[in-house]
Amino acid sequence: MSAYGSVTDRLARNSYVLDEAECHIEVNQEIARSTGTGKLLVRVCPAQVYGEAPDGTISVNYAACLECGTCLAVAAPGALTWHYPRGGFGIAYREG
Numbered sequence: 001m002s003a004y005g006s007v008t009d010r011l012a013r014n015s016y017v018l019d020e021a022e023c024h025i026e027v028n029q030e031i032a033r034s035t036g037t038g039k040l041l042v043r044v045c046p047a048q049v050y051g052e053a054p055d056g057t058i059s060v061n062y063a064a065c066l067e068c069g070t071c072l073a074v075a076a077p078g079a080l081t082w083h084y085p086r087g088g089f090g091i092a093y094r095e096g
Contacts, residue, residue: 025065
């Protein structure tokens with residue numbers, strides 16, 4: 001562990017404001033399943049935003065999103081619709 005604390009400890013200092021009226025992440029289930037993107041999202045997301053049901057459906061816990069863009073880097077074209085949350089919502093980093 002570094003002198004700054006663990007990543008988990010540092011992330012716990014951030015604040016999150018959930019936009020219950022608008023989800024900023026949507027998964028196209030058909031494209032995600034056919035391209036393997038769903039499994040990649042589950043595996044690479046550092047915040048564990050994505051989960052996979054036994055039937056292969058990908059769930060999204062957008063409230064946990066760190067807005068890092070990792071999912072955008074691995075998603076097949078059309079598999080993921082992602083935009084930053086509306087102003088005043090999302091994560092507010094308190095430490096760099």
